[in-house]
Amino acid sequence: MQEQRRFDVWAAGAAYERYMGRWSRAVAEEFVARLDCADGLRWLDVGCGTGALSAVVAARRSPLRIVACDRSEAFVGSARATVPGPVRCLVADASSLPVRDAAYDVVVSGLTLNFLPRPAEAVAGMVRALRPGGLAAAYVWDYSEGMQFLRRFWDTAVALDPAAAALDEGRRFPDCRPDALRALWTGAALVDVSVTALEVPTVFADFTDLWQPFLAGQGPAPGYVASLTEPDRDRLRDAYETAVSSRPDGSIPLTARAWAVSGRKGEGRESPT
Structure with a gap:
């Protein structure tokens, strides 16, 4: 597990934006649009990254206040x-939030839970941070299929290098599935738990637009690319280009699915100590 996690580098905000941030913003819009909550509430964003989800909340839900936290100093700087x-x-x-008990109406987390060593914690x-009756919601990419x-990328990488299977997020992150997310929420004694799919288009201008972010070293797949020799990297690039279909204008139309889970803290429930 430690060997796998050394590839989970999330430190440079600009590189993250090119690789994943543009799609993170799109799925954050879908997520916030579907949340069953009013305007003017107190929000906590756990694992805020560069601030994509908090920015959508600020723009769409007129929050009373937002507290956004992340363990990456660079990402928090981008969010600010x-x-x-x-x-x-x-x-x-995320496992030791410096916030008061029952201080928030809505607690959310976007694209973070699977990267935490103890997601249930x-x-x-x-x-704990949520008031009784408040809403806890999160979403993660469907790495296994969507x-x-x-x-x-990973199907291509594993075909060339079977050892790459150990790094494939679809295999590594079993929590990125509906049943596992539901179990996390019900295990925390949340009620009215539901899991829904969020799907957004990910259209790349051309193969360069798709491939270049994999060279920046931000995240497991780019981390794997960075570990390859130049000949192996070129082989992977060529095989990956063959594996994706492009339109006559060179653009590559794909989609990205995330799973979203939500639930409420029971009325009158005491915060855990």
């Missing part, structure tokens, strides 16, 4: 620079 409105950005680990912390550009 990009999220408008009444937001406070903190460097903090993080969800318990989210519930995140097409990554699915095709």
Whole structure:
């Protein structure tokens, strides 16, 4: 597991934006649009990254306030620079949130739970921060099937190098499936739990637009690419280009699916100690 996690590098905001951030913003819009909550509430964003989800909340839900936290200092710096409105950005680990009990109406987490060593512990912390009756919701990419550009990348990489299977997010992250997400939420004693699919288009201008972000070293797949020798990297690039279909204008139309889970903290429930 430690060997796998050394590829989970998330430190440079600009590189993340090119690789995943543009799609993160699109799925954040879908997620917030479907949340069953009012405007003018207190929000906590756990694992905020560069601030994509908090920015959508600020723009769409007129929050009373947002506290956004992430363990990456660079990502928190990006969030501070990009999220408008009444937001406070903190460097903090999801498993030890520096917030008061029952202080928030909505606690959310976007594309983060699968990268945490103890996701159930993080969800318990989210519930601790939530007022009775408040909403806890999160979403993660469907790495096993629905995140097409990554699915095709790993299928290609494993065909060339079977050892790459150990790094494939579809195999590594069993929590990125509906039943596992539901179990996390019900295990935290949340009620009215539901899991839904969110799907967004991921259209690349050409193969260069698809491939270049894999060279920046941000995330498991780019980390794997960085570990290859130049000949092996060229072989992977050529095989990957063959594995994706392009339109006559060179663009590559794919889609990305995420699974979203939500539930409420029971009325009158005490926060765990």
